[in-house]
Amino acid sequence: MWFPRLASDRVLRLRPLDGPFALTLKQNNANRLYCLNHAAEQQGLHRDMPFADARAFCPDLQSAQADPMADQAFLLVLRRWATRYCPWVGLEQKDGLVLDITGSAHLFGGEEAMLAHMRQRLMRAGLAARIGAADTRGAAWALARFGEGVAPPGNPLPALAQLPVAALRLEDKTGIALQRLGLRTIGDLAKAARAPLTRRFGPGLLLRLDQALGDQPEEVSPLADPPHYGVRLTLPEPIGLFEDVMAGTARLLDQLCAKLLAQDVGARTLRLDLRRVDRDSQQVELRLARPLRDPHRILPLFERGVGQVDAGFGIDQLRLEAVRVDPLPARQLNHVSVTAKSQVEDLISRIGTRIGLENIQRFLPADSHIPERSFVVSPAAWSEPGSGWSSPRPRPLCLFPPEPIAGYGPRPPRHFRWRRMSLTTARAIGPERIAPEWWLEDDNWRSGLRDYWHIETRQGRRLWLYHTPQSPGWFVQGEFA
């Protein structure tokens, strides 16, 4: 099954439009056409054409940026869809699927009927597809790309004989060399003597031919289904009591955690869907400070969310899904007690359900002389405590945005007013010159160099003042303990 215009069909499904359309991708510093729709091909455009040329040929061409990752994801979705025809579905390059329909074609009334069914479904979905069916993978590939239809069972050669040699999945170079030899079709190649061909082109060419004709085996390897971390519980009678919902959640959590354990992962985000009798559904989302898979630790964290749910006329289905999982390999027990740490993590998760997990933060040391950049703040749930705190000179315990005070000259003022207090300088230690980090854009440091002074006032307050010699002014930025 080949999707010749997978990328553009995907985009046009989201945003249908008439007229020529192309997706462009930047390759080697040039915008080239990546995928185009039928109307654009009618205008004489082709793939890998520079986008500027295409615009010149066809002024009303509409375009968008290609997104190969999204195309790949879309192909995986199609792969999952294709398992409705047979359980054995693999990917074929970037824009094809390969299905092993052995033993399942009769369920759709034969191969022809099955192919018609596929075509009809794909056409309704707005996807151009070319489908070939044959005994071997190679023959099916050739039919999908260069012909269409079903090769008769037993011997695929008659169906392939008229197709060009490129249908054998050969390199371009080999294809051109075969053309020069006058071997244009697969039929010609099959009739030619094998030994000289091997001598000239190596074993690869005949391997491809034999694979297409069924003389050499070639397997279809299906993709493993990605593990699915979702469980559900459907109830014969609706429930509405808090304890009942928690008991149901506990049961689901046990199943889910067994699944997580089997895959060596821990849940980071969990979502509990509670479907009510009136088809409305309520959701409880839980984000955890650490990947977890212990039911008895996760369950209490759901209490707050479940308590806020409006059960209406009752809940008849519970569905629990681990939306985000992180690897959590089994850990060796050691002599250091880990209970205290996990207790704090549980506390973080619980607080996080109320005020948001990113609002619980930790300070990490940073390598900078700029006072406000000598530490970084990062969410505690996604960082480990850092070490290596050091300051060459005393720093204030409390930092605030600079507050201007009246002062002139490079020496700290003898008397000044700050926050409506009249203060007298009793001792001044400094200056400590800190230069802005010019490699970082920072509006607060536009005023240039700063000379910091540690001022002790006769009134007791110990302040951190600075003077900006390049644009004269005095500011208070912090207070010592």
Place this chain on the structure above:
Amino acid sequence: MTAAFSDSFPLRPTRVHEACGPGAYGFAALSAAQTTGPLMWVRENWRTETLNPVSLAQYCDPSRLLMVQAANQTDVLAVAEEALRDGAVPLVVLELTQPLTLTTGRRLQLAAKDGRATGLCLIPDGMGSNAAETRWRCTPVFDSSDSTLMRWDLIKNKSGTLGVWHVRWDQSAHRIRVVPPAGKRPGSTPAPA
């Protein structure tokens, strides 16, 4: 001034205390230096003043610190109550901006008792709650030879007497030293009468 400093400080565990005055941050940092294990600091996220962990490092390890930024005072109190009741964090520091009612103060006390943790509210001057175990007013004091001198007034004490102490932080020994007030120190000239 007969009460001993060691009766009141380190802060009595399983209770909630209050500190006010310009030296409240320093008081909280020195209290943190007396404990081990994690430390939680709960504040409202609109406040522009921030604790500087680089400076905190001289009192206690900043990696112990968990900073919680709550949206309003209700969230601050809820988070603090949760943390105190849980008991995983031995010291919880709250920065408050509005006075506490007796009920909320009492709830914090009960939570601290349940979780066997200590709470410390940093409050604006004159906004103390009646439920607090002790209340301290901390003001830095200028001293010609020392730049860590502070005056700690114990202005409320539920189980003991009040007192005033001058303390300083001894960085090399990593401990608090109580010093006699100025004028009564050996070698200093008495204040003019």
